[in-house]
Amino acid sequence: MAGKLIIGNWKMNTRAQSAQSLLDALLEQPACDQPWVGVAAPAVYLAALGARLQGRAIRLAAQDVSAFASDGAYTGEVSAAMLQDIGCAYVLVGHSERRQYFAESNPQLLAKMNNAMAAGLVPVLCVGETLEQREQGSYLAVIHQQLSILADIAAGEYLIAYEPVWAIGTGKVATLEQIAEIHSAIKTWCLQNAKPSASIRVLYGGSVKAENAESILMTDNVDGALVGGASLDAGSFRMICQAAGKLI
Numbered sequence: 235m236a237g238k239l240i241i242g243n244w245k246m247n248t249r250a251q252s253a254q255s256l257l258d259a260l261l262e263q264p265a266c267d268q269p270w271v272g273v274a275a276p277a278v279y280l281a282a283l284g285a286r287l288q289g290r291a292i293r294l295a296a297q298d299v300s301a302f303a304s305d306g307a308y309t310g311e312v313s314a315a316m317l318q319d320i321g322c323a324y325v326l327v328g329h330s331e332r333r334q335y336f337a338e339s340n341p342q343l344l345a346k347m348n349n350a351m352a353a354g355l356v357p358v359l360c361v362g363e364t365l366e367q368r369e370q371g372s373y374l375a376v377i378h379q380q381l382s383i384l385a386d387i388a389a390g391e392y393l394i395a396y397e398p399v400w401a402i403g404t405g406k407v408a409t410l411e412q413i414a415e416i417h418s419a420i421k422t423w424c425l426q427n428a429k430p431s432a433s434i435r436v437l438y439g440g441s442v443k444a445e446n447a448e449s450i451l452m453t454d455n456v457d458g459a460l461v462g463g464a465s466l467d468a469g470s471f472r473m474i475c476q477a478a479g480k481l482i
């Protein structure tokens with residue numbers, strides 16, 4: 235799909251009622267009820283939201299998926315097939331918060347990518363450096379190391395999200411030059427090393443707001459945005475979707 239893709243990552247927020255209300259508010263907005271808009275809701279609410287989205291354009295996304303491929307004795311896990319079953323189109327893989335708090339490693343993330351694609355989901359591999367890594371100048375090496383699993387996955391469709399850890403939830407957005415540099419480096423690396431995706435698309439995430447969305451989305455090699463905090467406010471998210479809609 236040409237144009238920009240916007241995925242809202244609700245993280246560990248909302249309750250059953252507020253998740254429904256937020257989705258309803260988005261569905262009332264033509265700018266949001268579009269096939270290039272996705273919402274990554276908490277796992278427990280996905281089924282109810284998926285039912286609500288039947289026949290609508292907004293895509294459902296999960297925030298994580300099990301590294302285990304098949305059904306079985308894996309207490310607490312949610313498989314890719316389960317996510318597909320209740321209507322998910324996308325799943326985030328390797329978000330920096332999961333890397334940080336759950337020590338997710340490349341072998342696990344490779345399994346998650348493969349499981350997602352085998353189940354017909356489009357995984358969004360999240361990569362990004364910490365502030366310390368940026369200041370040390372090792373950020374490209376870090377990102378290449380995070381991307382390296384793309385050399386080993388089965389060919390298929392996936393997305394990449396560049397989310398500098400220091401820009402997540404901090405209000406400190408990367409400069410357009412920094413974003414352009416990394417997005418270009420990611421695409422170059424993928425062309426040289428990765429198994430072919432249907433297309434190589436890179437989203438930016440980290441303090442994307444209504445005020446900065448358009449300039450970020452217009453930056454070279456930015457194919458969309460992964461939006462955290464601002465996706466919890468229907469009005470802000472609508473303005474971000476509107477900015478994307480203008481750039482089709």
Ligand SMILES: O=C(CO)COP(=O)(O)O
Nearest residue numbers: 243402403440441462463
């Ligand atoms: O982590 C993010 C999206 O996955 C970004 O979060 P914020 O937009 O709140 O900075």
